[in-house]
Amino acid sequence: MSTATLSYPKPQKPWRPKQRDLIPTYLGILVVFLGTWALVEFTGFAGKLGAFASAVICTTLVSTFLAGRSRGKQAAKNAAVASIITSLALLAMFPVISILGTVLVRGTKGLYVGFFTTDMGLASVNDPLNVGGILHAIIGTFIMIIIATLISVPLGISTAIYLTEIRGPGSRLIRFLVQAMSGVPSIVAGLFIYSAIISGSGRGFNGLWGALALAILMLPTVARTAEEVLLLIAEDLREAGLALGATQWRTVAMVVVPAAKSGLITAMILGIARIAGETAPLLFTTGGGDETNLNPVDGVMGSIPFAIWKALISGSAESNARAWASILVLLALVMILFFSARRLGKARR
Amino acid sequence: MTENVKPSSLASVAAANANRSPGKHALGTGLEARSVHAWFGKNHVLADVSLDFAAGTVTALIGPSGCGKSTFIRTLNRMHEFIPTAAMAGEVLLDGRDIYASGVDVTKIRLKIGMVFQKPNPFPSMTIGENVLSGLKLAQLKQSNKEELMEECLVRAGLWNEVKDRLDAHGGSLSGGQQQRLCIARSLAVNPQVLLMDEPCSALDPGSTLRIEETIRELSETMTVIIVTHNMQQAARISDYTAFFLADGHPGMMIESGPTSEIFSNPKDKRTENYVTGRFG
Amino acid sequence: MTLAEEKQITAPTPRVITTKPRTSDKIFRAVIFTGALSSLVILAAIAIFLGLRGFEILAREGLSFITGYEWYSSINSDGTAGEDPSVYGIGAMLIGTIITALIAVAIGVPISIAAALYLNFYAPNAIRGFLVGVIDLMAAFPSILFGLWGFNVLMPSGEYWAKLLHKYLGWIPLFDVSTPFFSRSPFIAGLVLAIMIIPIVTSIAREVFSQTPLDRIQAAYALGATKWTMIRAVVLPFGYSGVVGGAMLGLGRAMGETVAVFTVLNIIFQANFQILLGAGGNVASLIILKFGEASAEEIKALMAAGLMLFLLTLVVNMLADLLVSRTVKQGR
Numbered sequence: 001m002s003t004a005t006l007s008y009p010k011p012q013k014p015w016r017p018k019q020r021d022l023i024p025t026y027l028g029i030l031v032v033f034l035g036t037w038a039l040v041e042f043t044g045f046a047g048k049l050g051a052f053a054s055a056v057i058c059t060t061l062v063s064t065f066l067a068g069r070s071r072g073k074q075a076a077k078n079a080a081v082a083s084i085i086t087s088l089a090l091l092a093m094f095p096v097i098s099i100l101g102t103v104l105v106r107g108t109k110g111l112y113v114g115f116f117t118t119d120m121g122l123a124s125v126n127d128p129l130n131v132g133g134i135l136h137a138i139i140g141t142f143i144m145i146i147i148a149t150l151i152s153v154p155l156g157i158s159t160a161i162y163l164t165e166i167r168g169p170g171s172r173l174i175r176f177l178v179q180a181m182s183g184v185p186s187i188v189a190g191l192f193i194y195s196a197i198i199s200g201s202g203r204g205f206n207g208l209w210g211a212l213a214l215a216i217l218m219l220p221t222v223a224r225t226a227e228e229v230l231l232l233i234a235e236d237l238r239e240a241g242l243a244l245g246a247t248q249w250r251t252v253a254m255v256v257v258p259a260a261k262s263g264l265i266t267a268m269i270l271g272i273a274r275i276a277g278e279t280a281p282l283l284f285t286t287g288g289g290d291e292t293n294l295n296p297v298d299g300v301m302g303s304i305p306f307a308i309w310k311a312l313i314s315g316s317a318e319s320n321a322r323a324w325a326s327i328l329v330l331l332a333l334v335m336i337l338f339f340s341a342r343r344l345g346k347a348r349r
Numbered sequence: 350m351t352e353n354v355k356p357s358s359l360a361s362v363a364a365a366n367a368n369r370s371p372g373k374h375a376l377g378t379g380l381e382a383r384s385v386h387a388w389f390g391k392n393h394v395l396a397d398v399s400l401d402f403a404a405g406t407v408t409a410l411i412g413p414s415g416c417g418k419s420t421f422i423r424t425l426n427r428m429h430e431f432i433p434t435a436a437m438a439g440e441v442l443l444d445g446r447d448i449y450a451s452g453v454d455v456t457k458i459r460l461k462i463g464m465v466f467q468k469p470n471p472f473p474s475m476t477i478g479e480n481v482l483s484g485l486k487l488a489q490l491k492q493s494n495k496e497e498l499m500e501e502c503l504v505r506a507g508l509w510n511e512v513k514d515r516l517d518a519h520g521g522s523l524s525g526g527q528q529q530r531l532c533i534a535r536s537l538a539v540n541p542q543v544l545l546m547d548e549p550c551s552a553l554d555p556g557s558t559l560r561i562e563e564t565i566r567e568l569s570e571t572m573t574v575i576i577v578t579h580n581m582q583q584a585a586r587i588s589d590y591t592a593f594f595l596a597d598g599h600p601g602m603m604i605e606s607g608p609t610s611e612i613f614s615n616p617k618d619k620r621t622e623n624y625v626t627g628r629f630g
Numbered sequence: 631m632t633l634a635e636e637k638q639i640t641a642p643t644p645r646v647i648t649t650k651p652r653t654s655d656k657i658f659r660a661v662i663f664t665g666a667l668s669s670l671v672i673l674a675a676i677a678i679f680l681g682l683r684g685f686e687i688l689a690r691e692g693l694s695f696i697t698g699y700e701w702y703s704s705i706n707s708d709g710t711a712g713e714d715p716s717v718y719g720i721g722a723m724l725i726g727t728i729i730t731a732l733i734a735v736a737i738g739v740p741i742s743i744a745a746a747l748y749l750n751f752y753a754p755n756a757i758r759g760f761l762v763g764v765i766d767l768m769a770a771f772p773s774i775l776f777g778l779w780g781f782n783v784l785m786p787s788g789e790y791w792a793k794l795l796h797k798y799l800g801w802i803p804l805f806d807v808s809t810p811f812f813s814r815s816p817f818i819a820g821l822v823l824a825i826m827i828i829p830i831v832t833s834i835a836r837e838v839f840s841q842t843p844l845d846r847i848q849a850a851y852a853l854g855a856t857k858w859t860m861i862r863a864v865v866l867p868f869g870y871s872g873v874v875g876g877a878m879l880g881l882g883r884a885m886g887e888t889v890a891v892f893t894v895l896n897i898i899f900q901a902n903f904q905i906l907l908g909a910g911g912n913v914a915s916l917i918i919l920k921f922g923e924a925s926a927e928e929i930k931a932l933m934a935a936g937l938m939l940f941l942l943t944l945v946v947n948m949l950a951d952l953l954v955s956r957t958v959k960q961g962r
Contacts, residue, residue, distance in 0.1 A: 006440075009386060009438040009439070010438065011383075011388040011393075011437070011438060012436060012438050013430070013436050014450075014451070015427065015430040015449070015455065020451075021452065026697045047792075048787070063747075071454045072454075073489075074456075074859070077489075077856075078856035078857055078859070082752060085744045085747050085752060085897075086743065088740065088741050088748070089745040089749065089761075091741055091745065092741050092744075092765065092828050093764055095779075095825045095828075096767065098779070098783060099779050102779055102782070102783050103775070106782075122822075142860020154665065157666075158666055159668065161662050161665075162662045163664075166659055166662060168659070168663060170944075173670075174666050174667075174669060174670065176948070177669045179674055180947050180948050180949075180951065182918070182947075183879065183882045183942070183944070183950075184673075184886070184940065184943065185886025185887070185888065185914060185940070185948070186886070187917060187918070187936070187939070188886070188936055188940045191680065191917065191933065191934075192675070195679045195683045195936075199929065211770070212788050216672055219668065219669065219672070220669065223669070225826070246933065248655050248659075249657075249658035250654075252658070266900045273552060273770045276772070277774060277775065278773075279773065279888075280889055284921065294853075305774055309774065310891070311775075312774075312778060324778070326780060327772075327774070327775055330772060330775070334723075334771065334772065337770075338766075338770045341369035342763065342766075414721075428852060429847060431695035431848065431851070456854045456855065457854055459851060459852055459853065463852060463853070464848075464849075464852035466845055466849060466852075470846050472846060472849075473846075473867075473868075482818070483863065484853035484854060486859070487855035487860065487863055488853065488854035488855060535853065536673075536852070539853060600655065626740075
C-alpha cells in the first residue's frame with residue numbers, strides 16, 4: 001500500500017478551547033477576583049468561608065453570563081450548575097486540608113525525642129512537654145492491632161471465600177449481615193465485650209479484651225474488601241485448576257488465593273486502618289494504662305487513642321499540646337497504612 | 350463472513366434498489382467529510398476519509414470489524430470526543446460549515462445530526478411517550494403541539510399502530526425491535542437533518558430488521574441517513590451509496606465509494622470485490 | 631413429523647447428577663463455613679448479651695425507657711440506694727441522636743452528591759485520581775481526630791455561621807434560640823458529623839453513578855443534551871435509590887458516632903429542638919458520659935441504651951444496604 005509515503009496531519013483536538021477563545025474566560029477570572037474582594041470588603045462575608053462563598057457566587061454569575069452570551073440560555077444554565085457542583089466538591093475537600101494543616105502545625109509543638117521513648121508512668125498529662133511520652137501507647141496499639149488482625153483476618157477471608165468460592169447456602173444472608181455489621185457503632189462493640197466478658201465476672205480490663213472489640217470492627221472491612229478482590233479473579237483460573245483434577249481446596253489454596261495475594265494484604269491493611277484510631281471501644285475494655293505493659297492478658301493497657309482521650313478531657317494547655325502531638329503520631333500511622341494499601345491496590349490493577 | 354452470498358444476487362438486489370431516485374427534494378447541501386483522521390492516543394485508527402453525503406440519500410458504510418467505520422460515524426456528530434484519548438484531524442462540513450470550528454455549540458450540532466445506537470437504549474425512567482419527546486426536554490426546546498409531534502414521530506418510525514394505546518407504558522416493556530424503532534422516533538422528534546445509525550439492526554431478529562429497513566427507506570425522503578452495517582444484503586437493499594472501509598494493518602481507510610449498485614456489481618478495487626463476494630472478512 | 635407424533639414421544643426423565651466431594655473438600659468447606667458464620671454469631675451475641683444485661687431495666691421502665699426524658703441514678707457515693715427511685719429514660723438522647731444525624735445528612739449529602747457528580751463527570755482526568763484519594767483518605771481519619779479538630783478549628787466558624795443563620799432565619803422556630811449561647815450546639819455537632827459522613831456517602835454515590843449505562847448517556851448527548859440536562863435525565867433517575875441508600879448509610883454512621891459528638895456537644899438532658907442552642911446529646915455520648923462513674927444498676931441501664939442504639943443503626947443500615955445493592959445490581 002502506498003499509504004506509508006503519504007504525509008498525515010498531526011492529531012488535533014478541535015473540541016478543546018483555543019487560546020483566543022479563552023480571553024473572555026481570563027477576563028472573567030479577573031472579574032471574579034475583584035468581585036470576591038468587593039464582597040468580602042463591603043459586606044458581612046468574613047473569614048475564609050465567607051471569602052469562599054463570595055468566590056462561589058462571583059464565579060457562578062460570571063461563568064453563567066459568559067456561557068449565556070455566546071451560546072444561549074441552556075448553556076448558561078449548564079454553566080451555572082457546573083460551577084455550583086465544582087464549588088461544593090471543593091468544599092468537600094476543605095476539611096482534609098484544614099485537618100492535615102492543623103495537626104501538622106499543632107502536633108509538632110509537643111514532639112520531642114523522649115515522646116517516643118518514655119511512657120506516662122511517672123508523668124501526668126498536665127506536666128511540661130519535656131516529660132513523659134507515649135511509648136506505652138504505641139506499644140499497646142501495636143499489640144492490640146496484631147491480636148485483632150490474627151482474629152479477624154482468618155474469619156474475614158473465610159467469609160469472603162465462602163461468598164466467592166463455595167457460594168453455599170445462605171450466601172446472600174451472610175453478605176447482607178457482613179454489610180450490616182460494618183455499620184455497627186464502635187461504641188456498641190466495646191459495650192458488647194464489656195457486657196459479655198468483663199461485667200460482673202471479676203475479670204479486669206486488659207489489652208486482649210480491647211483487641212476483641214477491635215476485631216469485631218475490623219472483620220466486616222476485611223471480609224468485604226477480600227470479597228471484592230476474589231471476585232476480580234477470572235473464572236477461567238478456577239476452572240483451569242478444577243479441570244486439572246484438583247480438589248476445590250487445592251484450587252483455592254494454590255490458585256485463587258496466591259493470585260489474589262496482594263489484594264488480600266490490601267484488605268488486611270484497610271482493616272487495620274479502620275481500627276487503628278478507634279477510641280470508644282477501648283474506653284470500655286482496656287482501662288488505658290499509663291505504664292508500658294507488654295502482656296495483653298494481664299493488667300490495663302494503654303493505646304494512642306486512649307492517650308489522646310485522656311489528654312483531651314484534662315483540658316490544660318500542656319495536655320492539649322500532648323493530645324495534638326499524639327494525634328500527629330496516630331495520623332502518621334493511619335496515613336502510612338492508607339498509602340501502602342493504595343499502592344498495593346494500584347499494583348494489582 | 351458467515352453469509353455466503355453470491356455476488357450476482359447482491360448485485361441484483363442493489364440494481365433493483367437503484368431505481369429509486371435519491372435527492373429529489375432540496376434538503377440543504379448535506380454533510381461532507383474532508384480528509385478526516387482519527388486517533389485514540391497514539392493509535393491512528395482512521396486515515397484521510399473524504400466522503401460527501403448528498404442530502405436525502407442513504408449511505409451505507411461497510412467493512413470488516415475494526416476498520417474504523419464506527420469511529421468515522423462518531424466523528425460526524427462529535428460523539429468521538431467523549432473518549433478522553435481521542436483526537437482527530439480534518440473537517441466535517443454541515444451545510445458548508447465546519448462542525449469542529451471553534452465557537453460552534455456542540456449540542457446544537459448533535460440536534461441537527463441525530464444518532465441511533467447499536468443496542469436499543471430507551472430511557473428506562475420514562476414512558477414511551479416521554480421517550481419520544483425526551484430530546485425536547487434534554488435540549489430544552491419549546492414545542493407547542495407535543496401530542497401531534499409524538500404521533501408524527503412514532504408514525505414515521507413505524508411504531509404508532511403498535512403503541513398508540515399504551516403511550517404511558519415504560520419503554521422497557523417493548524420488544525427489542527420496537528425499542529429500536531422507539532429510539533428512532535426519539536431521534537426524529539428534534540427534527541435532525543442527518544441521522545447516523547451505528548449497526549442499528551445487529552441486536553435484532555430478521556423480522557424487526559426488515560421493519561427498520563422499511564423505516565429507513567421512508568426516512569430518506571426527508572433526511573440524510575448514514576448507516577454502518579455488517580450485513581451486506583442490508584446495504585444492498587437500502588442504500589443509494591456505499592463506502593467500503595478496510596484497516597489491514599494500517600489505519601482504517603476508505604477504499605472505495607460510489608453508487609451501491611456499482612460497488613456490488615462492478616467494484617473497481619480488488620479488495621472491495623473480495624469483500625463483497627465474501628472471500629474475506 | 632406431525633404434531634401428534636411428536637406428542638407421543640415420552641420425554642426421558644432427567645438424570646440426577648451428584649458430586650461426591652472428597653474428604654479434604656468436606657473439611658475445607660466445613661472450616662470455611664464456620665468462619666463465614668462469624669458475622670451471624672457476633673451480631674446475635676451482641677443482641678443477646680446487651681439484652682440480657684439490660685433486661686432488668688427494660689422490664690422495669692417499659693416503654694418509658696424510650697419515651698422518658700429523665701436519667702437519674704439514685705445511688706449514694708457509698709454504694710447504698712438513695713431516697714428517690716432511679717429513673718432511666720433515653721428519650722431526650724434519642725431525639726438528640728436523630729436531630730444531629732439529620733443535620734449531618736442535610737448538610738453532608740448534598741455536598742457528597744455534588745462531589746460525586748464532579749468526580750465522575752466534571753473533574754479533569756489529570757486530577758481525578760488525586761481528588762478521589764483525598765476523599766478516601768478522609769474516610770480513614772479516626773473519629774477522635776474529627777472531634778479534636780471540630781472542637782478547636784471548626785467550632786469558631788460554626789458559631790459564626792450559626793449566628794448568621796439565627797440573625798436572618800431566626801423567625802423559623804428551628805433556628806430560634808432561647809438564650810444566645812451558640813457554642814457546642816447540635817448544629818455544630820451536625821457539621822462535624824456531616825464532614826465525617828461525606829467520604830462514605832461520596833464513595834457510594836460515585837459507585838452508583840458510575841454504573842449508569844454508557845449507551846444511555848451517549849443517547850442523551852446525541853439528542854443535544856448539555857451535561858446538566860444529561861445528568862438530570864439519565865444519571866439522577868438511575869442512581870436515585872442508590873443515593874438514598876448511601877444517605878441512609880451516612881445517617882446510620884452519624885447516629886452511632888461517639889467520640890466526636892462527645893467532644894463537640896454540650897450534653898444536657900433535655901429534648902432540645904433549637905438546633906443552634908448549645909445543648910443536646912446523643913445515645914452514644916450518654917453512654918460515654920455515664921460509664922465512668924456508673925453503679926452496677928446504671929451500667930445495666932447503659933447496656934439497655936446500647937442495645938437500642940445497636941438495633942436502631944442495624945435497621946437503618948439494612949434498609950440502606952437493600953437500596954444500594956438494588957441500584958448497583960441493576961447497572962450490571
